Amino acid sequence: MYRLLGGMRVIEASSFVASPTCGMHLAQMGAEVIRFDQIGGGPDFRRWPRAGNGASLYWESLNKGKKSIAINLGSAEGRELATALITAPGPAGGLFVTNYPVDGFLAHARLAALRPDLVTIRIMGRADGGPALDYTVNCAVGYPQITGPESLGEEVVNHVLPGWDLLTGAYAAFALLAAERHRRDTGAGQEVRVPLSDMAIASVANLGMLAEVLDTGADRPRLGNQVYGAFGRDFMTADGKRLMLMAITPRQWTGMVEALGIGEAVVAIEAERGVSFARDEGVRYEHRDTLVPLVEQAIARRTLADLASAFDPLGVCWGPYQTMREAAYDPDLVRANPIFAEVEQPSGARYPIPGAPATIPQAERLPPARAPRLGEHTDEILAEVLGLGSGEVGKLHDSGIVAAG
Structure with a gap:
């Protein structure tokens, strides 16, 4: 982790991969990232892979370095509390990352009425507001038909890496910094929408692949492990490697x-x-x-x-070629790599977690921070961001509006 974004507070309301990835990148560069979740956890809180005790390794890996507040979002009071967090005054705040729908209580226009300079980064499935996930986007842009050996014929190959999710999350972090700079220069807030489907098809076009098929009138053939347009592929050594x-x-x-x-x-x-x-x-x-x-x-x-x-x-x-298990013990990739540190996570599992993949020779690299327990920072956030006293915080707990981890 680095301190480059110190003094920046980002509120996050998100699930799955792309939106939490955005917040994770910002946290690793020093921003204070506060995510609010439904009490008991959102839709991705128990996603696989899981630790032996059932805790989600997925969730804690994508949310390392963040703070957590648990709110009853099903209640009007809980939604008001979430809104207050997003629109809290001060130069550090007014930055919001979410993959919630365009409409509803987290609509940008509704939030901006309370804080006009609010910057909202909204990660979406499709630009029209329809649902989409990495796999449903990938199948539409043509990669499954050109992945794998020629012998597959018309069969399709779904990828294992959620590349569009990861790329969208990284782009959303860039978009937030661009919008925050614009606000710093002009005082104006805005909503930036980043649809997964647009990120995917734009990337295909940026690689020249869209122009290629339009120019040739044909899809690129399957090439197996042969790299297109260059000398590159897999080979077997004398000792079977x-x-x-x-x-x-x-x-x-x-x-x-x-x-x-x-x-x-x-x-x-x-x-x-x-x-x-x-x-x-x-x-x-x-x-x-x-x-x-x-x-x-x-x-x-x-x-x-x-x-x-x-x-x-x-x-x-x-x-x-290595298996993922071999990669986990590879000294260059993980064990002696300075971006990693072995940390005990909320699941109770202790394993190497990465900080920022970037190396900044002129800056101190801080060790990566673990993920929060759900609701771990509830009281701290209510007091420091919203300025609530202990009595007010106690009442919110007693009424079931918030919970601590």
């Missing part, structure tokens, strides 16, 4: 050719086909029918350790 090998830049290509000792064979192919592989990654892709078997044979004769010692000094871009 699988690695991913990429050669996009000229240095990566020449380093790979030297490390594998296939220079003469490559020159012969270039002469035979009247091409040069040194500069253009697309040419390597076009001639993969002869380059892939050549590299495949060279790698199959050597062990992973032997290849690693040859690849690394020459700047070859490669990586071993």
Whole structure:
């Protein structure tokens, strides 16, 4: 964690992946992020994966570093309390992240009537307000039809990584900072809506893939593990290990050719086909029918350790395939990685959790903070943000409007 956003208070009302991810990124850069939840937990409070005692590892991983207040949102008093939190006065506040519907008690116009400079970042499924999740967006933009081997034919492949959720959450954090800067310069608040479906199709277009299909009139074919437009795919070593090998830049290509000792064979192919592989990654892709078997044979004769010692000094871009469990014990990725610290979470489980993925050499890296217990900061928030006295807080507890963790 870093202190870059100290003095910024963000109220979060969210569930699932994209919206909590937005708040998590802001918290890891130093913002005070306060999320309010229904007493007993919202719809994602017990989502899988779970710890052995049933606590959600999912929920606590996405909400680390935040504060929590539990409110009875089914009551008018609870909704008024949530509204008061969002619109609380002061230069630090007036920043709200949510994936609640456009209409209802958290509608921006209703909140802005109480605080005109309010900045609302609203993560949505579709721009028209309709529901959508990562999988229902992904299926519509064409990736399942081009993922996997050619032998699948017309079968589709759903992805495992919720990429659109994660990308939308990160973009929403950027949008909040942009809107907050605009408010600082002009004094004006605003609502910024970030639909998951727009994030997905915009990303497809930004990668040139939309233009590609419109230009060619055809969908991109399935390529299995072959990287489109470049030399890159998986290979098996002599000791039965699988690695991913990429050669996009000229240095990566020449380093790979030297490390594998296939220079003469490559020159012969270039002469035979009247091409040069040194500069253009697309040419390597076009001639993969002869380059892939050549590299495949060279790698199959050597062990992973032997290849690693040859690849690394020459700047070859490669990586071993690992299971997620192997990755969890990998010293470079996790165990000796300074973004991680082993922390006991509210579930009672102790495991490495990451702070901000960014490294800022000029700033002190603080250890990542655990997730809150549901309602852990209820009394603190009521007192410090809303200025309520102990008697008033006690009455809210007695009437079931709030709960402490």
